[in-house]
Amino acid sequence: MKNTRFLLFIPVFFFVSCSEKKAGEAHPKIPEQAIEKFSVTETREGKPNWELESASAQVIEAKKIALLKAPKIKFYQKGEHISTLTANNGRINTENYDIWGEDSCVLTTVKGERLETSNLHYRSDIQKIVTADKVKLIRPNEIIYGVGMEATPDLESIIIKKQRVEVKGK
Numbered sequence: 644m645k646n647t648r649f650l651l652f653i654p655v656f657f658f659v660s661c662s663e664k665k666a667g668e669a670h671p672k673i674p675e676q677a678i679e680k681f682s683v684t685e686t687r688e689g690k691p692n693w694e695l696e697s698a699s700a701q702v703i704e705a706k707k708i709a710l711l712k713a714p715k716i717k718f719y720q721k722g723e724h725i726s727t728l729t730a731n732n733g734r735i736n737t738e739n740y741d742i743w744g745e746d747s748c749v750l751t752t753v754k755g756e757r758l759e760t761s762n763l764h765y766r767s768d769i770q771k772i773v774t775a776d777k778v779k780l781i782r783p784n785e786i787i788y789g790v791g792m793e794a795t796p797d798l799e800s801i802i803i804k805k806q807r808v809e810v811k812g813k
Contacts, residue, residue, distance in 0.1 A: 676702040681711065685740055685767070690722035692770075693796075695735065695742065707738045716742060716765070718796035725797040726752040728765075728772075740767045748774075756798050757781040763792075771795055778803060785810050 681700035685692045697711040714733040718726045728751075730744030742765040750758040750772065759781070763774040773793045780787040780803065789803035 675704045676700075678702065678709075681709065683735065683740075691717075691719045693718050693742075693765075697733070700735075702737070704737075707736055709735050709737055711735060714742075714744065716744075720797060724753060726750055728763075728796075730763075741765065742767070750796070750798070752798050754798075755783065758792075758794070758798065760792070765796070783811075 678700045679698070681695075681697040683695045685694075694717045695711075696715050698713040700709040700711050702709045711733040714728075714730055714735075716728040717724055718728070728744055728748065730748040731746035733742060733744045735742045744763045744765075746761065748758075748760050748763050750763075757780070759779045760774050761776045763772050763776070765772050771793055772795075775791050778787075778789050778792045780789075780798070780801070786809040787803055787806055788809075789806035791804035792802065794801035
């Protein structure tokens, strides 16, 4: 009886082992690395361009991404803090450092402006934040609603498509 169990166990184990390896080669089911308190800083000429902190990151090397939990990105201009972006989740391309905020993204500038959207993408190549989703920009004297946006992280240069503006009274 003991020999029968042993013989049945080996073929089942071998079969499972082979199928997991094949599935893992095409699309890894689990990340290669899990990192708690993940952080990355991009600098230009020795000064920070942005700093990303995340509660955790799951790195998937094959796809060159890190999946982020509760990311917070501080943007800088000439070494001075200009805005902070938070999201529930996100991801960063580990090759070109593009960053995506996913689920309840909020960008707050040091001037007190607040941008809200569901998802956005920081394009590192052009140093702009873009989204095709609905946006809400809250300024001291107005609220701008729209669908689709491209902006610098300080919101000094911003294009909001399909916009509607509410002017606040005194």
